[in-house]
Amino acid sequence: MNNFITLGDESEAAAYNSVALGASSLANRPNTVSVDEGDYNLYRQITNVADGVYDFDAVNSAEVLQLRQEVVMMHSQQAETDKKLYKQAEMESELKQLRRELLELKKALKK
Known part of the structure; x- marks a missing residue:
């Protein structure tokens, strides 16, 4: 059967x-x-499908679109975080350069 x-x-x-x-x-x-x-x-098309609840339930377009929006938002947030980290790295580099210049100035003043 x-x-x-x-x-x-x-x-x-x-x-x-x-x-x-x-x-x-x-x-x-x-x-x-x-x-x-x-x-x-x-x-x-299979229409009028409710949102899935369990791992093996079907998904509908609304769920896929919501996931897409969340991914786009996370990508945007990641881009902002990357910009901040890049800016921080630039500032740290500039600070190191200023420290080197300050040390050179102190050495020059001791002469």
């Missing part, structure tokens, strides 16, 4: 525990749900 389900005209579930949804859909891998046939660019 393959435990498969097909819904739709000419849909086919050809693998163990698979589900084919929609006309001409083909589910040919075990433990999968297919909403298209895979060969002729017949793609379908």
Whole structure:
């Protein structure tokens, strides 16, 4: 027994525990749900999907867009941090140079 389900005209579930949804859909891998046939660019949208809660839940566009915004924000914050670190390194370099010049001046005054 393959435990498969097909819904739709000419849909086919050809693998163990698979589900084919929609006309001409083909589910040919075990433990999968297919909403298209895979060969002729017949793609379908799955709509009204709630936000995922657990590791293996589906994600929706809103979750992906939120993640993208967070990544962009983190990238921007990292760029600001990098600028500050660069500025700090410049200041440290200038301070070292001033210390060297001060030492040279002290030596010159002792002569």
